[in-house]
Amino acid sequence: MRQGDREIILGVGGGIAAYKSCDLLRRLLDRGYKVTVVPTPSSLNFVGKATWEALSGRSVTTEVFENVQEVRHISLAKNSDYIIIAPATADLIARLAMGRADDLLTNVFLASESPKMLVPAMHPQMWSNEATRANVEILRSRGVLVMEPVVGALTSGDVGQGRFPETTSIITEFENFTHPSLDFAGKKVLVTAGGTREPIDPVRFIGNNSSGKQGFSIAQGALNRGAEVTLIAANSSLPDIPGVRMIRVSTAAEVHHHVLAEFPQCDLLVMSAAIADARPLHLTDSKIKKGDLKTIELTENKDILKDVALIKARQIIIAFAAETSHDVHQAQEKLISKGADILYLNDVSQGDIFNSETTYGEIFIKGGSSHKVAKTTKDTLGEELLNQALVQLG
Ligand code: CTP
Numbered sequence: 001m002r003q004g005d006r007e008i009i010l011g012v013g014g015g016i017a018a019y020k021s022c023d024l025l026r027r028l029l030d031r032g033y034k035v036t037v038v039p040t041p042s043s044l045n046f047v048g049k050a051t052w053e054a055l056s057g058r059s060v061t062t063e064v065f066e067n068v069q070e071v072r073h074i075s076l077a078k079n080s081d082y083i084i085i086a087p088a089t090a091d092l093i094a095r096l097a098m099g100r101a102d103d104l105l106t107n108v109f110l111a112s113e114s115p116k117m118l119v120p121a122m123h124p125q126m127w128s129n130e131a132t133r134a135n136v137e138i139l140r141s142r143g144v145l146v147m148e149p150v151v152g153a154l155t156s157g158d159v160g161q162g163r164f165p166e167t168t169s170i171i172t173e174f175e176n177f178t179h180p181s182l183d184f185a186g187k188k189v190l191v192t193a194g195g196t197r198e199p200i201d202p203v204r205f206i207g208n209n210s211s212g213k214q215g216f217s218i219a220q221g222a223l224n225r226g227a228e229v230t231l232i233a234a235n236s237s238l239p240d241i242p243g244v245r246m247i248r249v250s251t252a253a254e255v256h257h258h259v260l261a262e263f264p265q266c267d268l269l270v271m272s273a274a275i276a277d278a279r280p281l282h283l284t285d286s287k288i289k290k291g292d293l294k295t296i297e298l299t300e301n302k303d304i305l306k307d308v309a310l311i312k313a314r315q316i317i318i319a320f321a322a323e324t325s326h327d328v329h330q331a332q333e334k335l336i337s338k339g340a341d342i343l344y345l346n347d348v349s350q351g352d353i354f355n356s357e358t359t360y361g362e363i364f365i366k367g368g369s370s371h372k373v374a375k376t377t378k379d380t381l382g383e384e385l386l387n388q389a390l391v392q393l394g
Pocket of ligand 1: 274306
């Protein structure tokens, strides 16, 4: 696939992986992209201007005060279709998250409305540092695609998550992000997301920690791939997705009602919502006073997937299991007992999955196969689950 006249800004941060970006630049040019390289001043310690100019065939500047008459930061921002920053160092990520504009690259990043992708590479301890984690979350929440670095040996001799990914996987992620294939065209996808709330009285409820991020990400991914998507969102604070039919609900009973009504028309059901297994038996009209709040009698909610299984025809079902251990046997049993075709097991005991942009776990497929998912973005897991579903949908 050639990408015609698509213009990319390739930003280069000041890390040793800068030399690997030379290969990325070559492969982007091979694929027909037009690329302007904007290195940070510190990155020139690793790869000089002359190399970038020779490889890209274009002039290269690093500061806003060079060629001022061109107002280069604005013209570059306006004339580019995408920005890729590779490698993105911890310092550069922090500056981007803060919205700073202290060199040409950060100016262009701020001034551009184009899709943006970062390819971080750094020492594992810098990557896992809370400050970097928070900066990455900020950028992801603003729609920037931030790749996960690869686990392996680093220049320092240490081993961990921090390596620059292979050029081919950068280009695959970039093209999935910018030109998703329409392989779900004509398919109807029903997704549930968020966590249900079962009222105890007018001010209290039984709820859970699900943010809805995984389900919203799958709904967006399916939409990007051409599907007609309905999203049943339980108490999620995430905004509506333009182009997706949104059904906002609160309780397990409401999710049950809408799923059963929508299921016969859909091709794929993704049950990522965390459904309360039980609800208070008696709902009072007035607030229960603390003296009376000793015990709450519960009654079981209907199992939505088990009811769906009774009317299942050609549809494919993806179930989720958020557990506090990684029990493969239990996951396989749940896959079967729930009538699902695919089940994603994640161990939430470390507290780093709920409300986070990343996940890790294992995908189980009906028939016995399974494969582990190393820490990745919820968007990437969503793509992987959609790929698996597509295989089964034929
Ligand atoms: N689910 C459902 N109806 C329910 C509860 C859960 O359809 N009443 C769905 C969830 O959306 C999820 C899958 O079933 O896709 C597994 O949810 P989980 O809570 O792990 O399963 P439970 O059957 O509730 O089992 P457990 O005893 O482990 O809570």
